[in-house]
Amino acid sequence: MWCASIGYWLPSGNDLMRVGPDLALIAAIVLILLTTMVTGRRALATAVIVMLGLTAGFLLNWNAGVWVSHHGPDTILEPVPASMIIVDGFTVYFRFLLLIFLAGVTSFWLLGANRQEKDSPEFFTLLLGSAVGMSLMVSTLNLLMIVVAMELASLPSYALAAFDRNSRKGAEAAVKYVIFGSITAATMVYGVSLLYGLFGTLNLAEIAQQMPFVLAEHGRTPLFYLAILAFAVGVGFKISAVPFHFWCPDVFEGARVEVTMWLSVASKAAGLCLLLRVMQTLAAGPTGAVGEYVGPIAGAIGLFAALTCFVGNLSAYRQTSVKRLLAYSSIAHAGYMLMLGAILLRPELSEGAWTAIIAYLLIYMFMNLGAFGVTALVEHYSGSDHIEQFNGLGRRAPWLAVAMAVCLFSLVGLPPLGGFLAKWWLLWALADGGGWLWALVIWACLNTAFSLFYYARIIKHMFLTEDTREKMRVPMSGVAIVQLCAVVLILTGTILAAPIRTAATRYAQGLLQSRTAETLTLTDHAPDETHESMLHH
Amino acid sequence: MLVLATVGLTHYLVLAAAVFCIGVWVMVTKRNAIGVLIGVELVLNASNINLVAMSRYLHGIDGQVVALFVIVLAAAEAAIAVAIVMNFYRNLATVDVDRGTSLKN
Numbered sequence: 001m002w003c004a005s006i007g008y009w010l011p012s013g014n015d016l017m018r019v020g021p022d023l024a025l026i027a028a029i030v031l032i033l034l035t036t037m038v039t040g041r042r043a044l045a046t047a048v049i050v051m052l053g054l055t056a057g058f059l060l061n062w063n064a065g066v067w068v069s070h071h072g073p074d075t076i077l078e079p080v081p082a083s084m085i086i087v088d089g090f091t092v093y094f095r096f097l098l099l100i101f102l103a104g105v106t107s108f109w110l111l112g113a114n115r116q117e118k119d120s121p122e123f124f125t126l127l128l129g130s131a132v133g134m135s136l137m138v139s140t141l142n143l144l145m146i147v148v149a150m151e152l153a154s155l156p157s158y159a160l161a162a163f164d165r166n167s168r169k170g171a172e173a174a175v176k177y178v179i180f181g182s183i184t185a186a187t188m189v190y191g192v193s194l195l196y197g198l199f200g201t202l203n204l205a206e207i208a209q210q211m212p213f214v215l216a217e218h219g220r221t222p223l224f225y226l227a228i229l230a231f232a233v234g235v236g237f238k239i240s241a242v243p244f245h246f247w248c249p250d251v252f253e254g255a256r257v258e259v260t261m262w263l264s265v266a267s268k269a270a271g272l273c274l275l276l277r278v279m280q281t282l283a284a285g286p287t288g289a290v291g292e293y294v295g296p297i298a299g300a301i302g303l304f305a306a307l308t309c310f311v312g313n314l315s316a317y318r319q320t321s322v323k324r325l326l327a328y329s330s331i332a333h334a335g336y337m338l339m340l341g342a343i344l345l346r347p348e349l350s351e352g353a354w355t356a357i358i359a360y361l362l363i364y365m366f367m368n369l370g371a372f373g374v375t376a377l378v379e380h381y382s383g384s385d386h387i388e389q390f391n392g393l394g395r396r397a398p399w400l401a402v403a404m405a406v407c408l409f410s411l412v413g414l415p416p417l418g419g420f421l422a423k424w425w426l427l428w429a430l431a432d433g434g435g436w437l438w439a440l441v442i443w444a445c446l447n448t449a450f451s452l453f454y455y456a457r458i459i460k461h462m463f464l465t466e467d468t469r470e471k472m473r474v475p476m477s478g479v480a481i482v483q484l485c486a487v488v489l490i491l492t493g494t495i496l497a498a499p500i501r502t503a504a505t506r507y508a509q510g511l512l513q514s515r516t517a518e519t520l521t522l523t524d525h526a527p528d529e530t531h532e533s534m535l536h537h
Numbered sequence: 538m539l540v541l542a543t544v545g546l547t548h549y550l551v552l553a554a555a556v557f558c559i560g561v562w563v564m565v566t567k568r569n570a571i572g573v574l575i576g577v578e579l580v581l582n583a584s585n586i587n588l589v590a591m592s593r594y595l596h597g598i599d600g601q602v603v604a605l606f607v608i609v610l611a612a613a614e615a616a617i618a619v620a621i622v623m624n625f626y627r628n629l630a631t632v633d634v635d636r637g638t639s640l641k642n
Binding site for chain 1: 550557561570573574576577580581583584585588591594595597599600602603606607610614617618620621622624625627628629634
């Protein structure tokens with residue numbers, strides 16, 4: 001079988017176009033390193049290359065998106081149904097988010113980077129490296145590729161957290177991050193080795209096919225549970241779900257604010273999308289791979305999601321560092337999104353779940369880009385992210401304060417902002433499930449009400465606390481970016497709401513159709529005749 | 538010879554499980570950052586034993602390929618982790634992970 005596949009070993013040019021965005025980012029990394037050797041360390045040259053890379057990535061991704069919408073999903077190295085890299089609508093969508101967010105992080109780094117001009121090449125090499133890892137995380141169903149992609153996303157992130165070499169906090173944050181990260185990654189690799197042993201394949205789609213038979217044959221061995229648990233540890237760390245969230249606030253507070261911005265959104269979104277894709281694959285098995293376990297699995301995910309929400313909101317309450325507060329808020333939001341995992345395994349609800357997650361990710365990205373952007377500007381121009389630095393911001397920098405207020409209200413989920421609709425759709429999808437899912441919906445509503453208090457505290461500091469300091473001088477471009485985020489949030493909450501809903505629904509339908517087609521082709525390949533015969537008994 | 542002839546998959550799996558448990562124990566009990574990293578290496582190598590043994594048993598080469606990747610990943614991770622621990626030492630003059638207390642609410 002392996003000899004036969006050698007002829008297909010090299011991906012065709014057509015296939016390479018589908019992974020073009022990743023290749024563009026890698027090319028940008030190489031170019032940055034070369035340029036640094038030739039012209040020395042220049043922030044501007046580096047930024048130009050990064051922007052070129054992002055533009056190329058954007059165009060190539062557009063191209064891939066058009067191709068996918070005409071031809072259906074592309075699995076690279078198709079003849080061996082290994083699904084090493086899958087480029088489907090969801091991959092394309094996630095890459096778009098990632099590239100837009102990268103552009104935002106790049107801009108804020110440049111606005112505050114006058115001092116650290118020398119370090120720009122390293123920063124962007126690491127940043128783009130982790131972006132490639134995240135993009136690959138979302139476009140694979142192969143256990144080996146998942147491990148490699150997660151490490152590719154994590155290793156540069158560790159270094160990014162320690163980017164300020166002379167900062168005591170940064171050093172501490174990075175050590176906590178790297179220790180926690182490598183422990184969970186190692187546990188996950190052990191889980192992967194057990195899964196490989198149990199199912200004899202690294203392809204998750206095939207694992208989903210065989211799971212009912214293997215479970216019927218060997219019963220539920222402790223080894224199986226250990227494998228699933230160990231795998232979940234690795235993913236849980238990425239999402240910072242309870243109980244793997246301890247690293248998150250410390251790292252977010254200690255790292256530079258651009259790094260915090262990057263980790264809080266991109267890294268979490270990548271982990272979450274990976275988890276959703278894996279669950280979707282398990283749900284699409286022949287009889288629903290997990291069969292009778294749908295209930296317990298959904299219950300466990302719902303429980304952890306509820307806990308994650310609660311811990312995030314409760315801990316955010318008394319924070320004085322705005323970065324740390326937003327870190328806890330992002331834990332809470334990861335919890336809301338994780339709730340959708342509870343309904344993803346039920347085929348009749350999965351369309352609603354995907355629609356909600358697609359819309360939520362988009363709006364979540366803009367909310368955080370805006371909120372962290374304002375925090376970044378305040379930190380750059382007043383030296384700290386302490387909540388008292390926000391005192392009187394409504395007078396000292398009105399445009400910043402207004403944008404911040406919009407982003408915070410949207411994070412709470414108040415109408416008429418995008419955050420409200422995203423949360424509404426999410427809860428609506430949950431409520432469709434009925435039964436105990438109503439408890440999750442009520443829990444999420446209570447949490448939302450509670451979260452209003454700590455978000456409103458920042459707003460109180462901005463508008464109601466007197467402050468005699470002079471006006472803050474912030475660059476127009478920075479204000480423009482955060483204002484843009486605020487405008488997007490207002491528009492998505494009002495006139496753009498219906499188009500987004502339609503687009504997200506269409507996207508979700510496309511995804512699910514292609515997934516069914518994929519499962520059908522895989523059934524032809526599945527080489528387990530013994531298992532087939534067991535089915536007929 | 539007789540003993541060698543009866544070494545089967547189970548023995549390897551038990552060995553791997555033992556190495557895994559030792560690794561987890563080291564990770565949990567050590568307060569020294571380098572000690573924790575040694576525990577991580579043990580866990581990674583436990584999965585390597587697993588992968589190679591199962592690959593042999595399943596008559597495929599996937600497991601061995603994964604083991605090669607894991608070796609490389611472990612090296613990369615160790616390089617970054619040790620650099621970060623060095624930086625921690627330069628700033629705080631200790632490698633005890635519990636001493637890092639400036640980030641608390």
